């Protein structure tokens with residue numbers, strides 16, 4: 001497993017593609033999505049990746065704990081029928097589980113590998129006292145919740161009817177017991193006044209979904225729990241409630257208040273874990289994780305917030321109830337600082353300098369998440385990126401995207417048969433394209449993403465297909481002899497070999513092989529269309545009345561200039577064979593009147609008269625002497641003073 005594979009889901013597939021062996025290189029456990037630090041933080045054999053489904057509020061809490069994870073919002077629609085649950089917390093736990101399972105399935109489908117762990121959480125507030133009253137003390141009271149059936153709670157319905165109508169089809173709480181996010185200010189007021197002066201319960205259901213992938217199938221092992229915290233509201237005036245509602249805070253909070261901010265003013269007393277009210281019962285979660293994976297090793301505990309503060313010595317699963325969540329949010333930054341500076345305890349020593357430096361073996365043993373350098377994501381992407389490019393080029397050349405646009409979704413076996421390629425290799429290439437965001441995969445097969453449909457078809461207004469093919473044919477061989485070129489200064493030789501041109505220029509001229517020319521035009525035009533607007537608007541060209549684009553190809557920039565400057569006449573000057581292909585690309589309409597095409601060789605023929613000469617995308621591919629020759633000719637044609 002390379003470090004890059006720990007960061008990039010597609011990297012493992014690229015490797016598998018390269019190896020082209022029968023078995024998937026990353027089958028089974030060992031799949032790593034995202035952060036390696038979670039592994040180090042939790043336990044040696046612990047999980048290496050956590051997806052938190054949609055508890056954004058909980059992110060700082062988990063970060064405080066030193067867990068690194070990726071937040072993947074769940075697409076699970078929270079439409080479970082509340083009345084079918086025996087208790088409010090059963091509803092919260094099931095919602096948390098369904099959120100997590102949805103993410104697990106989606107990630108598995110997308111990346112073809114299971115994430116290690118997905119955590120789902122759902123917090124609800126229940127109007128507990130009222131429940132007891134409504135149930136006449138029978139079904140729901142004291143510490144224990146006894147399953148209640150619908151009829152027991154029918155009394156609460158009339159009170160809630162108008163609210164139900166406002167909730168517009170949202171499934172109603174267990175007969176009004178579960179308070180979710182208010183739908184409007186009035187709803188917030190009715191929630192808060194129900195809680196006013198009373199005690200209520202906050203439940204968070206948590207599901208820890210451990211994932212296993214076997215033979216491409218996802219297996220899961222779900223552990224779940226819930227945490228209850230009792231909150232006593234002070235007796236509050238209507239004025240204060242409305243002031244609080246006017247602050248806007250209640251609108252996205254279950255129960256209509258947030259204890260982590262202004263809402264704390266409303267609270268007189270709490271029994272239980274305050275973080276549970278914030279949205280994630282970290283203490284219970286840590287105990288559960290320790291149960292599942294063993295407790296974290298001491299060095300994996302979160303570092304001190306400031307160098308002067310000591311690292312907490314308690315097992316994080318023991319007590320976290322007094323955590324201040326503001327500090328929790330700022331923790332990751334301090335940890336990063338700790339890492340790059342080597343940390344207060346032994347970072348410098350671990351480097352092996354100074355009399356007390358431990359042996360390299362000790363230093364290795366003492367390595368912690370805090371003494372490691374920042375993860376070099378960008379560098380690893382540079383190291384591996386060429387493989388992604390090659391996969392893209394190959395898919396373009398095989399016209400995978402054209403096929404899937406016309407006939408998709410298709411299974412790998414059908415793509416292979418239509419393209420006359422191997423089933424195994426095609427399947428892997430398609431999977432890499434999925435991981436690169438170029439294809440989507442479903443039960444019905446592969447199909448183009450919007451991005452691929454827009455840019456990677458061989459024809460189309462914004463096609464970059466020819467550019468990809470050209471890069472593969474021309475740039476790839478250049479790049480592969482870069483080391484030799486740098487050593488021996490043989491760039492022109494390499495280019496000549498690759499491009500088949502006399503002077504190594506990458507632009508088509510008379511010496512170039514004819515079969516490449518359409519690709520050049522298509523590639524240059526595709527890129528020019530994308531960039532023309534930026535180029536045309538980068539400078540104020542309004543003082544010019546005529547312009548000439550030298551090597552202006554199919555006129556993409558010329559047309560954009562004409563669009564931007566209605567008074568500008570633009571001449572496109574290019575080789576005759578290029579101009580002959582213009583008809584395939586030229587837009588029709590008013591703009592064409594401002595643009596004219598003149599065939600010619602800008603190194604031999606007289607340049608058209610113009611106030612402004614633009615040389616778009618020509619010189620960078622040329623040897624210096626030739627570039628100099630062209631610039632001298634342009635200089636000779638320019639009107640002094642313009």
Ligand SMILES: C[S@@+](CC[C@H](N)C(=O)[O-])C[C@H]1O[C@@H](n2cnc3c(N)ncnc32)[C@H](O)[C@@H]1O
Nearest residue numbers: 507524528551552553574575578601602616617
């Ligand atoms: C890489 S393309 C640039 C395309 C341009 N960026 C655009 O707006 O589409 C280079 C262009 O220079 C043209 N070219 C190359 N040598 C030329 C020459 N000696 N005289 C005129 N045009 C030339 C090519 O035909 C080609 O269209």
